[in-house]
Amino acid sequence: MNSPSMDLDAASAPSALDAAESMTVPRAPRSGPEVFTLEQASVRVGGHLIWQDVSLSVHAGEFMAVLGPNGAGKSTLLKALLGLLPLSSGRISVLGAPVRRGNRAIGYLPQRRAFDADVRVRGRDIVRLGLDGARWGIPFPMLSLIWHGERGRAEERRLQEVIELVGAAAYADRPIGELSGGEQQRLLIAQALAPQPQILLLDEPFDSLDLRNQQAVSALIQRISQEQGITVLLVAHDVNPILPYLDRVLYLARGRAVLGTPAEVITSDRLSRLYGANIEVLHASDGRVVVVGQPEEVSYHANHAH
């Protein structure tokens, strides 16, 4: 099987696309340009207040987790950033412009179940939809190659590049329904990355993955974020697989938000104030952090510090 890091150099050499150059760019400093900003933003869904007066800004290249109990509005935040859900008050801007649906600068991985086993479409074609799926026309790649010439060839190269980037080259030509959850998730990350987004919004990407795949996929996301300078906003139920990589944490609960580094936010004091209840954060001797006392128990592990 091919190793993605080695293939990358070979694939990127003849590429006309600028992904190759950006791969060596070091992680942007946290004080970099603002990628998105919320100003006193509130969201209501069906008359029900989800969160209100949330103000925050996220900078280029940041790796940020969105945490909180079920129903706290974590996925709602991603939908608001995608322009799928209007604010009831306040403002959101993405890359200095108002949010709009279909922004190619944002890659999105929704929370999902796996593809059914009988979906007989190649992984490669699923990834390709990330490049051309929103364009009108018929899904004949050959026709696109003949018709569009250089653009068609550039898309073919980008497709291969992004499949190798996530390490899916060995199984990209198999039907997606026959692949494991971890393999499907890597291909879907490739689909989100295909149009070279500046922002990646991931909703529970570790759901339904086993521990080993959680580690592999989280390491993959972190590497992509770092190498390509992509800002990552990751909704997680369990912060376990990503805690070592996080720049900041956004904790949502009871319609309010707290933002800061994991060490600042995941403390007994801050979480007690956020929840309005007695919350205790315990530090285990092996580095794990466990939060007790919240309506549903979530544990945080920090045992893989790098």
Place this chain on the structure above:
Amino acid sequence: MPTTLTESSAGVGPSWDLLADLTDLFHYPFMQHAFLAGTLVAVVAGALGYFMVLRRQSFAGHTLANVGFAGAAGAALIGQPPVVGLLVFGLAAALGIGWLSERQGAGSGSGQWRQDIAVGTVLAFSLGLGLLFERLTSSYAGGIYAILFGAALGVSDRDITVIAITTGVALVALVSIGRPLLFASLDPLVADARGVPARLLSYVFLVLLAFAVAQAVQVVGVLLIFSLLVTPGATAQQLTTRPGRAIALSILLALFFTWVGLTIAYYTPYPVGFFITSCAFVTYILVRLTRLSVNALGRNSHSGGTEDATAQEMIMVERAAQ
């Protein structure tokens, strides 16, 4: 018009001289009409069938076909050609099913169940309506038979015109929306976020499906329609995993079933519908059996543990990269 062949041709076998047989086959206008209508219907049904199978909307397609029964019977009641009723009722049902589907949650199991129940209720009501219409038009028994089982050999000039128009509309629409429709069918949430009008597309698709059904009913009838709508698309998905090729293959299979069915029917006294459905059935079974045996062979050569190997390798690669 009866669904079996006229005295002149029934029982006369092919001469196995290709040119002579083809001349013979296309000698009668009713056979020319049947082949022309069958070809147009097969192209639209094959292309839309691929998407219908992919979107798991076979039940919606089935309902649209059965609604066509009420439509055709209703059209006969007010003295209109069946195809008018098929199109009007089909369009109304397509919009109705679209509206009901929208109430279903984002792919959740319970939502799916509710959609099926709602569509099934519409289906039963439309059949009841068809029964009433049929009873009210006393002289329509033969027509009902043609609607249920098709009347490929009774296609009129006017039918051909209507079929040609709906084929044109359906193909132009499909050529324009094919790629976003594929995206929305496979991955509705991501497609929606990427700006694909998934909601509009699901309506457009159902309307196109209503067109395809209204056409196909005239060749294979309400009850046999799946041989052109489901079997080619399902068989094509067994044979290739590339969407573009699968759509082309689905069209070719639908054409093959129709042409073979019409040709055999010409030389026998038996109905066209039987031969088209048999041809579809046999092809599907052969393809499934072939794939099952290929899979069984493949499984022996690839032992398990690929997933673990992949994950382990990924972890090692990511660690090395840091």
